[in-house]
Amino acid sequence: xxxxxxxxxxxxxxxxxxxxxxxxxxxxxxxxxxxxxxxxxxxxxxxxxxxxxxxxxxxxxxxxxxxxxxxxxxxxxxxxxxxxxxxxxxxxxxxxxxxxxxxxxxxxxxxxxxxxxxxxxxxxxxxxxxxxxxxxxxxxxxxxxxxxxxxxxxxxxxxxxxxxxxxxxxxxxxxxxxxxxxxxxxxxxxxxxxxxxxxxxxxxxxxxxxxxxxxxxxxxxxxxxxxxxxxxxxxxxxxxxxxxxxxxxxx
Numbered sequence: 001x002x003x004x005x006x007x008x009x010x011x012x013x014x015x016x017x018x019x020x021x022x023x024x025x026x027x028x029x030x031x032x033x034x035x036x037x038x039x040x041x042x043x044x045x046x047x048x049x050x051x052x053x054x055x056x057x058x059x060x061x062x063x064x065x066x067x068x069x070x071x072x073x074x075x076x077x078x079x080x081x082x083x084x085x086x087x088x089x090x091x092x093x094x095x096x097x098x099x100x101x102x103x104x105x106x107x108x109x110x111x112x113x114x115x116x117x118x119x120x121x122x123x124x125x126x127x128x129x130x131x132x133x134x135x136x137x138x139x140x141x142x143x144x145x146x147x148x149x150x151x152x153x154x155x156x157x158x159x160x161x162x163x164x165x166x167x168x169x170x171x172x173x174x175x176x177x178x179x180x181x182x183x184x185x186x187x188x189x190x191x192x193x194x195x196x197x198x199x200x201x202x203x204x205x206x207x208x209x210x211x212x213x214x215x216x217x218x219x220x221x222x223x224x225x226x227x228x229x230x231x232x233x234x235x236x237x238x239x240x241x242x243x244x245x246x247x248x249x250x251x
């Protein structure tokens with residue numbers, strides 16, 4: 001796999017010179033890959049990523065992996081708030097929700113899988129620590145979105161995935177609800193890694209986190225309402241996650 005250098009000035013040193021143990025997947029949300037590359041190289045923009053992959057499958061390196069790129073912004077995962085220090089950021093060229101949100105082409109995904117294999121060969125990574133931007137910044141970000149093929153990444157060993165439970169009629173948890181059921185939902189989402197209070201009140205933040213989980217694991221119904229399908233899918237996801245030795249213990 002050939003990777004072209006389009007180096008960005010927007011980086012600094014990882015906190016404590018730590019090794020990355022996460023990967024965060026993004027979409028660019030811009031109309032062209034070239035416009036995204038230019039922005040990621042713009043010192044005034046103060047944003048960057050380690051890699052960008054365009055729609056034709058061409059890969060570009062912007063920041064060395066051992067440095068801290070500025071891609072995650074205000075974010076959190078399993079209580080860790082300096083996600084930039086802990087992660088490698090990969091931008092997928094995609095217009096995003098604002099500009100029609102196309103599918104991710106096969107050529108782009110093939111390059112991503114090759115790149116992930118390279119990254120996994122260099123760093124002590126676990127599939128459970130490969131996440132989307134919306135996972136670490138729910139409510140603020142929607143990328144890479146519900147069209148991103150997490151299952152394909154998981155089948156190659158580079159992410160976690162469970163087949164979502166079918167959509168069925170039944171009780172739901174949503175805005176305005178409160179009580180033990182909401183608290184159990186919040187606890188489960190927190191165990192999955194999301195930043196959420198476990199106060200038993202279905203707040204706007206809870207809705208945003210449910211939406212982020214649905215974008216990741218239940219993409220056929222992204223509405224922020226915790227229906228039976230969402231709850232069953234979340235429970236199954238936690239079971240798969242427990243098999244990962246590097247996921248922080250919640251016990």
